[in-house]
Amino acid sequence: MRPFAYQRATDPSSAVQALAAAAPANDPLTVAAIQPLAGGTTLVDLMKLDVMRPSTLVDINPLAGMWSAIDAGGGNLRLGALARMSDVAANPDVQRNYPVVADSLKLAASPQLRNMATLGGNVLQRTRCTYFRDVSFSNCNKRIPGSGCAALDGANRSHAVLGTSEQCIATYPGDFAQALIALDAAVEITGKSGVRSLPFDQLHKQPGNSPQIETILAPGELISAFRIPGQWPRSVYLKARDRQSYEFALASAAVALDVQDGIVRDARVALGGVATVPWRAREAEALLKGRKFDENLASRAAEAAFAGGKPRRHNAFKIALGQRVVARALHQAAAMEV
Ligand code: FAD
Ligand code: SF4
Numbered sequence: 001m002r003p004f005a006y007q008r009a010t011d012p013s014s015a016v017q018a019l020a021a022a023a024p025a026n027d028p029l030t031v032a033a034i035q036p037l038a039g040g041t042t043l044v045d046l047m048k049l050d051v052m053r054p055s056t057l058v059d060i061n062p063l064a065g066m067w068s069a070i071d072a073g074g075g076n077l078r079l080g081a082l083a084r085m086s087d088v089a090a091n092p093d094v095q096r097n098y099p100v101v102a103d104s105l106k107l108a109a110s111p112q113l114r115n116m117a118t119l120g121g122n123v124l125q126r127t128r129c130t131y132f133r134d135v136s137f138s139n140c141n142k143r144i145p146g147s148g149c150a151a152l153d154g155a156n157r158s159h160a161v162l163g164t165s166e167q168c169i170a171t172y173p174g175d176f177a178q179a180l181i182a183l184d185a186a187v188e189i190t191g192k193s194g195v196r197s198l199p200f201d202q203l204h205k206q207p208g209n210s211p212q213i214e215t216i217l218a219p220g221e222l223i224s225a226f227r228i229p230g231q232w233p234r235s236v237y238l239k240a241r242d243r244q245s246y247e248f249a250l251a252s253a254a255v256a257l258d259v260q261d262g263i264v265r266d267a268r269v270a271l272g273g274v275a276t277v278p279w280r281a282r283e284a285e286a287l288l289k290g291r292k293f294d295e296n297l298a299s300r301a302a303e304a305a306f307a308g309g310k311p312r313r314h315n316a317f318k319i320a321l322g323q324r325v326v327a328r329a330l331h332q333a334a335a336m337e338v
Pocket of ligand 1: 035036037038039040041042043044045081082107108109110113116117118119120121122123124125173174175176221222223224246247248249
């Protein structure tokens, strides 16, 4: 690992000042010369692999007193960005009224990682594309802009079928972000000019021609919280993966339903493991709303979710798998007793 300087933030404003001082990095591998450090389970990993090369880490854990609360009062949910994955997954209010959130966290990584990892770091984790994580490969537009994409004609079994470009087909790997996007969450961002809030579905950027730019965060900006409006007790996170534990999704679905007298009043569907960003399947939602829920409707919605899917040589199976995951998640949500 390369040498780096370590600073401890004392309050949000000093953290933001320290981070914003970062000059634009000349080395594309650096991404940003000064990086916030939360649980470190992504960042330190990528530093050890030499994929990320920050010169300074600003440890934001001292802000946990302000930024780790779990507040389910008033019929809404607010989660501090420094809350640990395991604490949120185990919270009784979250389990009761937002099972899709609790399960998305519980099914991620390992107990040890969930004890360490924060929500803010989780949504900003980077792709598991092998060509990105192994610096011995020289063709990776995300790591070295303009160098090409080894995955297009390479081993692309784990790659995305939705939201891809000819520059990058890397999958967004996280689970929790799908729950956030399905439930219309907002993200609170603290920067030099204060706190701003925006819909969570605007945080991540599809690769387009600039796969190295993954979010809309400006230098120095920190995620301080997530807010979910309303309650969704009838919600499910389902994850298909190569092994039952400690594995990233091949395909996953975050589903929330409001069903009255057998009719779907509201439906939310988000997909993981199959897209370059946390993916909201609005075509599927439109098909479900206002209709009587049955097996046929669930299958049609699942098909609609992947209508724009673009498979590559090794990952065509993700479309059929993803459709089954969506259909099964819809069934499970519809059958829940709430
Ligand atoms: P860090 O590593 O500290 O930070 C990650 C990035 O976010 C860094 O660039 C950092 O600068 C930035 N950052 C952190 N906090 C903030 C903030 N508040 N504002 C702005 N920037 C910030 N995840 C899943 O979802 N599902 C899985 O199945 C899964 N499996 C895993 C298996 C393994 C073996 C490993 C190592 C990880 C796995 N993960 C999985 C990823 C893991 O959940 C993430 O590494 C973790 O959530 C990141 O959180 P962190 O607090 O450690 O972030
Ligand atoms: Fe790099 Fe993206 Fe191609 Fe993977 S898919 S090699 S991350 S450009």
